[in-house]
Amino acid sequence: MNDEPSSVLVLTNPYDVTADVVLCLLAERRVSVVRLDPGTDLHTGASLTAVYRAGDQRGTLRTPSRELDLTRVRSVWVRRPSPHKGPPGLDGQDRRFAAEQSHWGAGGILASLPGAHYVNHPWSNxxxxxKPAQLAAAQRSGFLVPETLITNNESDVRDFAARARGSVVYKPVWNTQYRLDDQPYSVWVREVRAHEVTHAVAVCPHLFQAKxxxxxxxxxxxxxxxxxxxxxxxxxxxxxxxxxxxxxxxxxxxxxxxxxxxxxxxxxxxxxxxxxxxxxxxxxxxxxxxxxxxxxxxxxxxxxxxxxxxxxxxxxxxxxx
Structure with missing residues (x-):
């Protein structure tokens, strides 16, 4: 029987001060914690190994200071890990290849730890x-949901805005990073009137909702x-x-x-x-x-x-x- 205490694995970037609040509490409770940013740490001294054979699954995470038996992970907190971009020493398609192998390889290992409790599981996240899945689940769960239209059809948006009893708002279906004059720019929720709708709607799906x-x-x-x-x-x-x-x-x-x-x-x-x-x-x-x-x-x-x-x-x- 393995008497080694089980650990909490926290997947996040080194600048995540929100995670630090919880990690301090776990430290006070004397819970073993291993913190990993797989998108970067696996290129700077950490390694990840998994073995799959008949009736058995094992693995090891090694960092410069720790060695973790992956069968001894009690929980995985998927907070804010960095995206897999590949080793900085590679360029072009070689770096892209390494990044995708890391995403599907390391990501798959860390999402399949036997017996671990995920908060939340990365695939569930x-x-x-x-947004469409959220709205469908919200309706099935009994929430009140404002009337919503997601479309890339200009005339459908005009019809939706025209028949709305009150105002209509626009919000992006995903918080895409955007820059104007090399400065970060956020797309906020805003009111939209029918005459403001243009053919630019056809570029991609847009979300409009009754205010x-x-x-x-x-x-x-x-x-x-x-x-x-x-x-x-x-x-x-x-x-x-x-x-x-x-x-x-x-x-x-x-x-x-x-x-x-x-x-x-x-x-x-x-x-x-x-x-x-x-x-x-x-x-x-x-x-x-x-x-x-x-x-x-x-x-x-x-x-x-x-x-x-x-x-x-x-x-x-x-x-x-």
């Missing part, structure tokens, strides 16, 4: 990031069956636009919404989810999106601390009951 006449926003951070609600009051349609102007206060989550959150997490095989809602004056909660790997440490200290504790609990318990 990826599947849950598709919710909200009184405030709510972020609900779900960790397993524990929910942490934060009311967000902002002067902007998209509260992320000027985050320094928002006011955050703890809020409770209505029971029907909590039931829908549990159904949504189960449907998409998630342990963690950052849910955004628009709440109207009459108390209706409209589902906007769920980021399966959303940031959470920007919230008030008491909420941030509670979320960190809940994540540490998940990682410490592993796949046990």
């Amino acid at each position: 990826r599947a849950a990031e598709y 919710v006449d909200k009184a405030f926003d709510v972020r609900v951070t779900a960790v397993g069956d524990r929910l942490f609600g934060t009311r967000i009051d902002s002067p902007d349609l998209d509260w992320r636009y000027r985050q320094d102007l928002i006011r955050c206060t703890p809020t409770s989550v209505p029971e029907p919404v909590a039931h829908s959150i549990a159904a949504y997490l189960a449907a998409l095989r998630l342990t963690f989810g950052a849910f955004d809602f628009a709440v109207t004056a009459d108390g209706s909660w409209y589902f906007l999106e769920c980021n399966p790997n959303g940031q959470w440490a920007w919230q008030p200290d008491d909420i941030t601390g509670s979320i960190a504790d809940a994540l540490a609990d998940q990682l410490q318990k592993g796949s046990g009951p």
Whole structure:
């Protein structure tokens, strides 16, 4: 019998200060933790080996300071690992080849550890990031969902905007990195009127949604069956636009919404989810999106601390009951 204590494997980049909050808690609990950024560390001294044979699967992760038996990983926290770009000493197609082999090879090993509890599994994360999949799962889970159109057809957008009872908003289906004059640029949620729609819609699918006449926003951070609600009051349609102007206060989550959150997490095989809602004056909660790997440490200290504790609990318990 192997008496070596099992470890938590954290996959994230070295600049992830949010992860540090949870790692400090695990250290206080004397839980063994190995931190790895596979997209970069496997080119700077770390190695990963996996062996598959009849009735057996084994593997070893070696870093400059640690050697980890992959059968002794209790939990894997998939936070914010760097993308696989290949060794910096290679160029062109050689670097691209190495990057893709790393993505499919190392990524496949780390996503298939026997008995490990994933928060969240990387494949579940990826599947849950598709906005159309989110909207479909939200409807099936019983959430109120604003009427939404995703299309690259200009006339369909004009018809949608024309028949809308109120305003229509546009939001990207993916947060693509964008630069203007070599400066980072974000595409925020904004109102759109029918006369503003042009043939540029045909370039790619666009997401248009009936604007919710909200009184405030709510972020609900779900960790397993524990929910942490934060009311967000902002002067902007998209509260992320000027985050320094928002006011955050703890809020409770209505029971029907909590039931829908549990159904949504189960449907998409998630342990963690950052849910955004628009709440109207009459108390209706409209589902906007769920980021399966959303940031959470920007919230008030008491909420941030509670979320960190809940994540540490998940990682410490592993796949046990």
